[in-house]
Amino acid sequence: MAKTLFEKVWDAHVVVPETTDTPAVLYVDLHLVHEVTSPQAFSELRERGLQLRRPDRMLATLDHSTPTLPTNADGSRPYANAEAQAQVTQLETNCREFGVELHGWDSADRGIVHVIGPELGATQPGMTIVCGDSHTSTHGAFGALAFGIGTTEVGHVMATQCLLQRKPKTMAIHVDGQLPAGISAKDLILHIIGTIGVDGGTGYVLEYRGAAIEALSMDERMTVCNMSIEAGARAGLIAPDDTAFAWLKGRPRTPQGAAWDAAVATWRALRSDDGATYDREVRIDANAVKPTVTYGTHPGMAIAMDAPVPAATNAQEHRALDYMQSKPGQPMQGTPVDVVFVGSCTNSRLSDLREAANVLRGRRVADGVRMLVVPGSEAVRRDAEREGLHQVFTAAGAEWRVPGCSMCIAMNGDLAQPGQLVVSTSNRNFEGRQGKGARTVLASPATAAASALAGRIADPREYLVEAA
């Protein structure tokens, strides 16, 4: 029978099939770990006297609570508070004690968990990948079934390398046509979430397909899959192709030599068969996508920046518009900006930084605007510095930081003040996400950079045309 990509990956990982009474036991190939959602799971293991079943299938990093400013003169790190530091120390201790590979402060590869997994080649097509983090969906860009889990499940995977799962439904998102010039993958995914809604994907695994998806680079595919969770879907998938294989080839954890060729041959079968059926299908026209931003307090409240903000239709939407100070009938374009953040697992890879730098080059961030650029990993930082992007940012008046989650989640001390408006390349515009009372507008790196220059939400194409 014709199978979807999701079904192929799922079927290959079923250890015990599901029944009416019990969920499937599903094998996990790669378990990613960070400091925030793992301590209680390690404690549980200790209390029960259990070991890790497969420490070789785990990979840990420090990213959420870590400062993005360099070390102090005395070599200490400028942690936001003692708890943040204790949490980091706890993961270091846990990894040492349980024998887990940790990309900590001394690693040349440390970075945001969803950036370094692919960079190290730990993320591979056809795998099942989990992490105590909802943006694990990012890894679906490589045709891996990747999803976020809670801390109890982190403990399950640690002890058994398996999860108890019910098979989700499937949804195909066909993206036809071609993204117009100057429009990025971020605009596309915001447009998709604005179309299907913040809960449109609940209960489904999304498969993005069609000409516009095949044309995306791996960085762009990761941006798209990353935000699947913002439509309620736990996972998003894209069939791996030559673009994916070329990107992965030669990375540290990928197979080498003849084993590489064998792996690619297997991976080529990872696509939905002709005639495979989905529980739901949605069509999106890439040609119609414009620079897209959010105007409310969840990622489904997204529109083209030049379109009028819709009037509130219920109490929640009123509350959201009040919080954001967004005005129905007026476009978001032109709204004054206080802070601009370029970073997060959605948009902190080299191509994202290039996109922002292309807009900023030779220009200055508007007076009164604070701009932070936080690379996703040490590797991205090195590559960016080799190209001199850091100089473009600092010359423009932006801050160039050390890798981490930073203002995406604002738990490391990088945050906005109450009432400030942040144009952010991250993935969540929830109330208080970037600091208590802070207002977040999600956007692409190019839009973020253009808005930093203008001091107002601005269309990056104006700057790109001038530069060309």
Next chain:
Amino acid sequence: MKPITRIHSRTAVLADENIDTDRIIPARFLTTTTREGLGKLCFHDWRYRADGSDNPAFPLNQPQAQGCSIVVAGRNFGCGSSREHAPWALLDYGVQAVLCSEIADIFRGNALKNGLLAIVIDELEHRWLLKHPGIELVIDVREQFIALPDGGRISFRLEPFARHCLLNGVDQLGYLLQHSDAISHYEQSEKAA
């Protein structure tokens, strides 16, 4: 986990839709390394005013909401971050059940694993409950219904395994560990492949 068969309480209503886990427990409190004591942080930025006093506009601060352990919430409760700190905080705050017409996947799984009844009900009944805060309900996990004061019933369906675990206090990790042989077998066949 203690077995849970019934919950008896008046309802409190949090009518907002899309209440995300950042709102249930803001990220800056996630530097904790334990699961205890998060109740005082639950809904922190909504529940307290800047000076630390209770915000009277927060529905669960209202006198009639005191002592209620069943919350009727707006659609898509628990969306966003996968943090299990959200159900930990709700339970520690005294919430034992959340009723909603749609609950975000990861949150629902996390909640049920911790004995927080995350229950999906029909839209019509959900709308009715949202409009009638403070009514006395009995949630029966075994028979999968909610009893209304007038004798009416709202039925619901829990995933059978989650329900079994709730009723019998089953430890899911213990259950998974029973499959060790099958897991070893899978690993070996995978190597062979």
